[in-house]
Amino acid sequence: MDIxxxxxxxxxxxxxxxxxxxxxxxxxxxxxxxxxNLGVEGVMLIGSVAGFAAASQFSNHWxxxxxxxxxxxxxxxxxxxxxxxxKVDQVVAGIALTTFGxxxxxxxxxxxxxxxxxxxxxxxxxxxxxxxxxxxxxFFDQDALVYISYILVPILWYFxxxxxxxxxxRSVGENPRAADTLGINVTRMRYGYTMIGCAIxxxxxxxxxxxxxxxWFEEITVGRGWIAVSLVIFSGWNxxxxxxxxxxxxxxxxxxxxxxxxxxxxxxxxxxxxxYILTILVLVLAARKRxxxxxxxxxxxxxxxxGQ
Amino acid sequence: xxxxxxxxxxxxxxLTILLPLIAVLIAFALSGILIKTxxxxxxxxxxxxxxxxxxxxxSFSETVVASIPLILAGLGVGIAAHAKLxxxxxxxxxxxxxxxxxxxxxxxxxxxxxxxxxxxxxxGFLAGGLWAVIASLPRIYLGIxxxxxxxxxxxxxxxxxxxxxxxxxxxxILVAFPFTAQFxxxxxxxxxxxxxxxxxxxxxxVAAVVITIxxxxxxxxxxxxxxxxxxxxxxxxxxxxxxxxxxxxLLSGGMAGLAGMAEVSGILHRLQEGIAxxxxxxxxxxxxxxxxxxxxxxxxxLLLGALLTGGTSAQTMGVPPQIxxxxxxxxxxxxxxxxxxxxxxxxxxxxxxxxxxxDSGD
Numbered sequence: 259m260d261i262x263x264x265x266x267x268x269x270x271x272x273x274x275x276x277x278x279x280x281x282x283x284x285x286x287x288x289x290x291x292x293x294x295n296l297g298v299e300g301v302m303l304i305g306s307v308a309g310f311a312a313a314s315q316f317s318n319h320w321x322x323x324x325x326x327x328x329x330x331x332x333x334x335x336x337x338x339x340x341x342x343x344x345k346v347d348q349v350v351a352g353i354a355l356t357t358f359g360x361x362x363x364x365x366x367x368x369x370x371x372x373x374x375x376x377x378x379x380x381x382x383x384x385x386x387x388x389x390x391x392x393x394x395x396x397f398f399d400q401d402a403l404v405y406i407s408y409i410l411v412p413i414l415w416y417f418x419x420x421x422x423x424x425x426x427x428r429s430v431g432e433n434p435r436a437a438d439t440l441g442i443n444v445t446r447m448r449y450g451y452t453m454i455g456c457a458i459x460x461x462x463x464x465x466x467x468x469x470x471x472x473x474w475f476e477e478i479t480v481g482r483g484w485i486a487v488s489l490v491i492f493s494g495w496n497x498x499x500x501x502x503x504x505x506x507x508x509x510x511x512x513x514x515x516x517x518x519x520x521x522x523x524x525x526x527x528x529x530x531x532x533x534y535i536l537t538i539l540v541l542v543l544a545a546r547k548r549x550x551x552x553x554x555x556x557x558x559x560x561x562x563x564x565g566q
Numbered sequence: 567x568x569x570x571x572x573x574x575x576x577x578x579x580x581l582t583i584l585l586p587l588i589a590v591l592i593a594f595a596l597s598g599i600l601i602k603t604x605x606x607x608x609x610x611x612x613x614x615x616x617x618x619x620x621x622x623x624x625s626f627s628e629t630v631v632a633s634i635p636l637i638l639a640g641l642g643v644g645i646a647a648h649a650k651l652x653x654x655x656x657x658x659x660x661x662x663x664x665x666x667x668x669x670x671x672x673x674x675x676x677x678x679x680x681x682x683x684x685x686x687x688x689x690g691f692l693a694g695g696l697w698a699v700i701a702s703l704p705r706i707y708l709g710i711x712x713x714x715x716x717x718x719x720x721x722x723x724x725x726x727x728x729x730x731x732x733x734x735x736x737x738x739i740l741v742a743f744p745f746t747a748q749f750x751x752x753x754x755x756x757x758x759x760x761x762x763x764x765x766x767x768x769x770x771x772v773a774a775v776v777i778t779i780x781x782x783x784x785x786x787x788x789x790x791x792x793x794x795x796x797x798x799x800x801x802x803x804x805x806x807x808x809x810x811x812x813x814x815x816l817l818s819g820g821m822a823g824l825a826g827m828a829e830v831s832g833i834l835h836r837l838q839e840g841i842a843x844x845x846x847x848x849x850x851x852x853x854x855x856x857x858x859x860x861x862x863x864x865x866x867x868l869l870l871g872a873l874l875t876g877g878t879s880a881q882t883m884g885v886p887p888q889i890x891x892x893x894x895x896x897x898x899x900x901x902x903x904x905x906x907x908x909x910x911x912x913x914x915x916x917x918x919x920x921x922x923x924x925d926s927g928d
Contacts, residue, residue: 361891
């Protein structure tokens with residue numbers, strides 16, 4: 259493999275990893291506030307169709323992005339109504355959201371099925387940075403959504419660990435009763451961050467239809483939402499590790515494409531199993547490292563302000 | 567005046583009937599809006615769905631046919647649910663069961679018919695069961711969330727079946743299609759009443775009885791329910807938790823595997839891509855709605871089957887069949903939300919106590 263090939267491989271790694279970066283960051287925020295959303299797959303699908311539909315309707319991918327964010331936030335609002343307002347079992351609610359998202363996106367997306375997007379996010383070469391040998395092009399000759407993800411990761415890390423509102427966010431996820439006693443509005447925080455988390459996860463879906471593929475078809479996410487959920491556990495709920503993990507999956511995608519292009523006897527079906535096997539390996543690794551892999555203490559537990 | 571929310575101590579019987587009905591009505595109302603935006607008349611579409619599911623003997627028989635894999639796999643999800651294990655790997659277990667059963671049908675068609683069909687059932691059950699056991703090993707030994715691992719195994723099984731039907735077991739005549747050759751007639755489950763209703767229905771009913779006895783009358787079933795109640799209590803009381811859970815997953819996946827066997831042997835008569843067709847997910851939703859009781863699973867399974875057949879016939883009205891998925895998701899949403907009202911009492915406090923006066927003062 260020569261240098262150019264290696265650069266191309268890294269470039270695909272970043273593009274293939276980016277939808278997972280967004281989905282996992284969104285899930286991370288939601289889980290940090292104590293809400294488990296196993297419906298990321300559904301949220302991504304809703305974002306993917308909303309983004310594609312709006313972008314092709316208005317011939318503008320930024321409008322598509324806005325539509326995906328709004329669709330994600332609305333989905334998050336209803337999910338929060340269920341989990342915070344009605345205090346339902348979050349595991350079951352998440353599966354319901356996945357099923358709904360699969361059906362809803364297929365239903366709404368019928369008119370756009372298989373059409374190409376005329377106005378996808380195109381690569382923008384960043385001066386100077388893109389000229390760095392080997393890693394310049396893969397990381398700095400990318401589309402705008404990739405650059406936004408570079409910025410989003412450190413901002414979220416700083417927000418969660420170093421700011422006062424970030425401390426409040428963590429405290430609601432760890433010990434809502436203590437947070438409540440300190441005057442933090444647990445209900446409002448959980449609604450707000452679930453909506454923000456779902457909006458970000460929806461960008462992950464929109465990235466598939468507006469940059470990576472860029473077309474729309476049914477169940478285009480093929481399990482990336484679930485990969486995102488396990489990456490959050492793997493990362494120990496830390497955004498910096500989330501992006502590294504997402505690129506690991508992106509790298510596997512890129513390597514698969516490379517192996518197929520190079521010609522091989524391995525049936526493509528077996529190569530396609532890779533990400534799902536890696537997901538389980540990643541979870542096993544996380545469990546061995548932390549002996550059970552503990553998340554926010556109040557994760558998936560509804561909060562009763564009136565006591566027992 | 568103030569809205570008060572209190573935990574209920576007992577649930578009025580009328581609520582346990584009224585709330586699910588209201589949940590279903592709201593779900594249909596909301597889907598109606600979607601159907602309207604898709605350019606069809608919701609009332610007419612629902613009428614078509616109703617007659618597609620219940621309108622004639624034939625359509626009702628198709629509803630039963632659609633519900634057979636849901637009930638079989640749902641019974642399996644229910645077993646695991648008693649121990650608070652969420653098996654959402656039904657899709658994969660159905661596919662692996664179908665794969666194993668198809669192997670026997672394709673390569674040993676000359677076995678005596680009872681041996682062939684019985685062997686297909688056993689192989690289907692074992693393949694689905696082992697697939698579930700492997701997927702739950704990380705949960706049982708390392709405490710890893712079984713929802714994610716069973717889900718990942720769905721994708722792996724999907725690619726495996728695709729590989730098999732496009733590669734080694736491809737139909738030698740219709741090579742362009744992603745399916746195997748048709749099974750010999752000997753490997754077809756018998757059908758009844760001149761409809762497509764097949765022996766799978768009988769398998770589901772027998773399994774429901776056996777599972778009811780296992781769960782509610784056997785020592786293992788008791789242990790399973792103790793584990794589901796409190797893992798700590800189960801450990802203290804000396805129950806071999808790992809063994810109980812492994813057996814639960816074996817039976818759970820085995821039932822889904824049997825569903826896969828019934829689909830290939832009773833309906834399709836060959837192995838093909840997309841064999842599970844969402845039945846594994848519907849089985850999960852079924853148990854989320856009905857709980858772990860086998861007879862609740864049968865009744866709810868028939869209703870979900872009706873939704874699927876109705877959804878298919880709504881296509882004639884220009885409504886995409888995915889309306890069935892949307893309805894399933896929404897019904898589960900509202901059923902979950904409505905359970906809030908069985909757990910909590912919501913009432914408006916009109917008494918003019920101090921807090922009420924303070925409230926109206928500002």
